[in-house]
Amino acid sequence: MKIPSNKILETIPPSGIRKFFEIVAENPDVISLSVGEPDFDAPWSVREAAIAALENGATHYSANRGSSELRGAIAKYFARKFGVAYSPEKEILVGNGASEIFDLVVRSVLNPGDEVLLFAPSYVMYAPLVALAGGTPIFVQKISEIAKKISPKTKALVFGYPSNPTGATFTKSELTKIAALVERNNLLAISDEIYAELSYETKHISFASLPKMKAQTATISGFSKAFAMTGFRLGYLLAPENLVAAANKIHQYCALCANSISQVAAIEALENCDAEVAKMRAEYKLRRDFCVRELRKMGFTVQKPAGAFYLFPNIRKRTGLSGDDFALNLLKKERVAVVPGSAFGAEFADHIRISYATGLAELETAFERMAHFVQSLK
Amino acid sequence: MKQKLLALLTKNPRISASSLAKILGTTAAKIEAEIQKLLKSGEIVGFATILNSNGQDEITAMVEVRVTTQRGRGFDEVGERLAKFPEVVNAFLISGSHDLNLLVKGKSLADVANFVNRKVAVLESVTGTTTHFLLKKYKEDGLIFGEKVSDQRLKVSA
Ligand SMILES: Cc1ncc(COP(=O)(O)O)c(C=O)c1O
Numbered sequence: 204m205k206i207p208s209n210k211i212l213e214t215i216p217p218s219g220i221r222k223f224f225e226i227v228a229e230n231p232d233v234i235s236l237s238v239g240e241p242d243f244d245a246p247w248s249v250r251e252a253a254i255a256a257l258e259n260g261a262t263h264y265s266a267n268r269g270s271s272e273l274r275g276a277i278a279k280y281f282a283r284k285f286g287v288a289y290s291p292e293k294e295i296l297v298g299n300g301a302s303e304i305f306d307l308v309v310r311s312v313l314n315p316g317d318e319v320l321l322f323a324p325s326y327v328m329y330a331p332l333v334a335l336a337g338g339t340p341i342f343v344q345k346i347s348e349i350a351k352k353i354s355p356k357t358k359a360l361v362f363g364y365p366s367n368p369t370g371a372t373f374t375k376s377e378l379t380k381i382a383a384l385v386e387r388n389n390l391l392a393i394s395d396e397i398y399a400e401l402s403y404e405t406k407h408i409s410f411a412s413l414p415k416m417k418a419q420t421a422t423i424s425g426f427s428k429a430f431a432m433t434g435f436r437l438g439y440l441l442a443p444e445n446l447v448a449a450a451n452k453i454h455q456y457c458a459l460c461a462n463s464i465s466q467v468a469a470i471e472a473l474e475n476c477d478a479e480v481a482k483m484r485a486e487y488k489l490r491r492d493f494c495v496r497e498l499r500k501m502g503f504t505v506q507k508p509a510g511a512f513y514l515f516p517n518i519r520k521r522t523g524l525s526g527d528d529f530a531l532n533l534l535k536k537e538r539v540a541v542v543p544g545s546a547f548g549a550e551f552a553d554h555i556r557i558s559y560a561t562g563l564a565e566l567e568t569a570f571e572r573m574a575h576f577v578q579s580l581k
Numbered sequence: 582m583k584q585k586l587l588a589l590l591t592k593n594p595r596i597s598a599s600s601l602a603k604i605l606g607t608t609a610a611k612i613e614a615e616i617q618k619l620l621k622s623g624e625i626v627g628f629a630t631i632l633n634s635n636g637q638d639e640i641t642a643m644v645e646v647r648v649t650t651q652r653g654r655g656f657d658e659v660g661e662r663l664a665k666f667p668e669v670v671n672a673f674l675i676s677g678s679h680d681l682n683l684l685v686k687g688k689s690l691a692d693v694a695n696f697v698n699r700k701v702a703v704l705e706s707v708t709g710t711t712t713h714f715l716l717k718k719y720k721e722d723g724l725i726f727g728e729k730v731s732d733q734r735l736k737v738s739a
Contacts, residue, residue, distance in 0.1 A: 224737040239738040327739045367739070489585065493604050540737060564593075567600055 215331045219546030223530070227540045234569040235540040236557045239367065241431035241512075243486075246479040249432065249468045256467035265463045267455040268447075269297025269439070273466045277439055280473040285399070285409035287417060293444040296451050297461050301397045301425035301438035302328055303454070308393055308421045308440065309336040309359075311449035318356040320349060324515065324547035324554075326367045326395065333361070342548070346377055349384050360385060363395030365402055368547050368556040369515040370491075370508020375408055382413045385420075391446075392420040397438070400429035400480055402510040403488045411441065418443055426465075428511070429480050430472040435465040487512050490559040490566055497570040498557075501577045512560045515544065519553035522580050526555045536579070537572035582607070586615060587625070594628040631724050639686060641670075641715040642693045646681040646701060647708045656680060659706050668696045679711070690714065 220237075227233055244250070268274065274291035282288045289295055298304045305328060313319070315337040321329050323342040330340040338359075341352050349360065362381070365372040373381070385392045392410055399407040411420040425438025440450055454460075491507070494514055498505045505516045518529045526543035533539050544554030559566060585605055589596060598609040598616070605612070619625040648659050656674050660681055664672040671684035683701070687693035694712070702710050718726050 218739065220737055220739050224735065227736045233736065235736040237737040238734050240734055242732065242734070489604065492606065496606050497603070542737065563589075563604055564596075564600075567603060 209335075211335055211337075215334060218327055220327060220542055223540070223542060223546070226531075226534060230534065230538055233534065233538045233540050234561070234565050234572070236559070236561060236566075236569055237540045237542045238558050238560055240433040240560060241428065241483065242560045242562060243431040243483050245430060245432045245435065245468075246472065246476050248475060248479075249430065249472050252471035253435075253464050253468040256464045261463045261467050263463060265460045265466055267460050268295065268451055269461060270463070270466050273297055273470055276470045276473045277441075281409075281441060285407065285412055287409055287411045287422075287441070289441045290444075294441060294447055296440040296442075296447045296454065297466065298438055298440065298454055299436045299458055299461050300427060301395060301423050303458060304423050304425070304438045304440045304450070305329065305393070305395065306332050306336075307450035307453050308423070308442070308446070309333050309338060310453055311446060312358060312391055313338040316356060317358040318354060320352055320357060320360045320390075322362045322366075324366075324368055324544070324551050325361070326363055327546065329361050329363075329395075344550075346380050346384075349381070353384075353388050353390075357388065357390060359391040359393055361393040361395070363397070365398040365407075365508070365510025366513075367398065367511055368513050368542070368544075370511045370513045371506070372402060372405065372407070372509040374405075378408055378410060378413055382410070382416050386415060390419070392416065393423065394420055395423045397423065397425050397428050398511040399424065401484055401487060401512065403484070403491065405509060407510070421446060426469055426472055429483075430469075430476060431483065432465075432469070432472065435462065435468060437461055437465045437469050487559065490561075490563060493563065493566060494557065494559050494570070497574070501574050512558055514557040514559070515551075515554050516557070517553050518555055522577060524580070525552050527552065530555055533573060533576050537576045539569045539572050539576075583615065583619070586612070587619070590616075590625070590628075629722070631721055633726055638688070640688065640690055640693050642685050642687075642697075643713045643715065644683040644685050644697055644701065645679040645711040645713075646683060647710070648680040648706050649708050651706065654706060659704060662704070663701060666696070666700060668693075668700075679709075685712075 227235060271291065274295045274297065277295055278289050278291045298307060309332055313336045317338045318341050319333045319338045321340050321342055323344055333340045343349050343352055394410040396409060409422060411417040411422050422441040426432040426435055440447060495505055495507050498516055502521045503516045503518065505514060508514060518524060518526060522529060527545055530541050530543040533541060542556040544551035544556065582605055589601060598612040601612045602609040648656060650656060660672055660674055663669055663683060668685050668687060669683050670686050673682045674680060675682050685693055685696060687696060697710055697712050701707060
C-alpha cells in the first residue's frame, strides 16, 4: 500500500537546519555555533520545583488552558515586565512551547487561500505552519514593503523580535509604524516575543502595549530562551478572548494540556528567577560583544544585535563564498559549525547564522579557527 | 571593566590575560596592569586551587571557638592570631552561638585534635571549642564536586 500523503506537506522542503545536522553529528571534535538553545541548564530552583511536583503527584492532566495557578503567574509576570494586563481566565492559553502555540494560532484564524505576511529572514517554523494551515506566506524584508504586499486576502502579519536569526529588534518608532499598518488594514498581529528578556541595551516593548494593539494581537512567548527551559516544552498565548477560545479548541483535541510537571516548574521561573535571568543575560551580552569584535577584526561588517543570541553576517562581501560553501568548508577544515543563511530563505544565501549560546572559552577557540579559515581564503 | 574582570577571574582564575583581553576588548598588557593593581590594593587577595581531596590523605575540621572579649582586646586580636597558623584554612567571625569559625586541616585526626588542644583552646580569651570533623564535600567555593555533565544539546538546532 502506498501511504497517503498530504499535498501541502509535499510542497514543504525539509528544514535546512536538519540537513546540516547530519554532517556535524559525524564530526565529534566540532565546536558548534549552530545551536538554537541556551547552553545554561534551567535554574536549579526550577528543576527543584519540578522534582517536588513529581513527588507531590503532579502526574495528571491539567485544565486544557493550563493550570489556573500558572495562568495567574503568567498574567502577573507579563504585567510586571511589559505593562500589559491579560485575564488569566479568558486571555491566556498554555501549550507545548511557543511552537505549538504558533501552530494553534494560524490554524485558528486561516482559511484556504488567506495570505500571511512574514518578515524575512525569520524563524524557520512560521512559513511551513502557515502553509499547513492553508495560508500562503508572503515575505517582506522591511516595514516599508508591508503596505505594497497587503491584499484583500491578507489576514495576519507575523513578526518575532528580538529576532532569530538576526538578533535585531524593533524600535518604538518601527513598532508604531507596524501598528498603524495593522490597524488600517485590520490585520491580526502575531508577535513572537520569546526572546523579549534577552534584550541587551534597550527594554523590550511588547507589541500589545501599543495603543489599541492588544485587541488585534496574538502575543506568543515561552520558557525556552530566557529561562533556559527548552526541554520543559512550555509556551503561552496572550490574545483576545475569542482567539484564545478557538486555539484552545484545537489544543484540547491535539494536545489536551501541556506537561503538568513543567507547569509547576514554570511558576517558580516566573516568580523567583529574575536574578538567574539577569545573570544569563549579562553573560550573553559579554559574548555578543566578543563575537562582534572578533568578526569585525576578520573584516566582516556586522551590526551589534540588540537581543537573542544570534549574529547573521553577510560573509560573501569579505570572502566571496556563499553561506553554504562557507559553512561546509569551515566545518570540514576547522571543525566549527555555523548554520548557512539559506536555511532561512534563498535570499539569505550569502549569510551565516552564528549562535553564541556557547561558553566563552569555546567561543574563543571557534573564532580563532574561523579567523584562520578566513585568512586561508586569500 | 573592573567588575567584568573580577567576575571572569572569579569564575576561572587560570584564564589567560590574552583571553581576558579578547573578551573585554582591550590589550593583554592593560589586563596585566589591572590585575597587578587589584592585587596591590588587596581587592584580589589571591588565587586558589580547589582540589577534589574528598577524604583522602587529609583531615578537615570545622572548629567553633567561643571567645571572651576583654577591654582593649576585641575579637580581631584572637581572630587575626589564629588566622596566622598554616593549619587554619578559613577563619570567620560569625554571629550566633559561637564567635569564630575555623576550618582546620591536618594529616590525621590526631593532628587536628592536637592543634585545637595545643594552639587554640589554650589561648587566654578562648573559653571553649567544639570540633566537627568533615565527612564529605559536596560543594566548595561555588564548585560542585562529582561528575561533570557534558553538553546534552543537539549540535544543531533552529
Ligand atoms: C523565534 C522563536 N520562536 C519560537 C521558538 C520555539 O520555542 P519553543 O521551545 O517554546 O517551542 C524558537 C526556538 O528556537 C525561536 O527561535
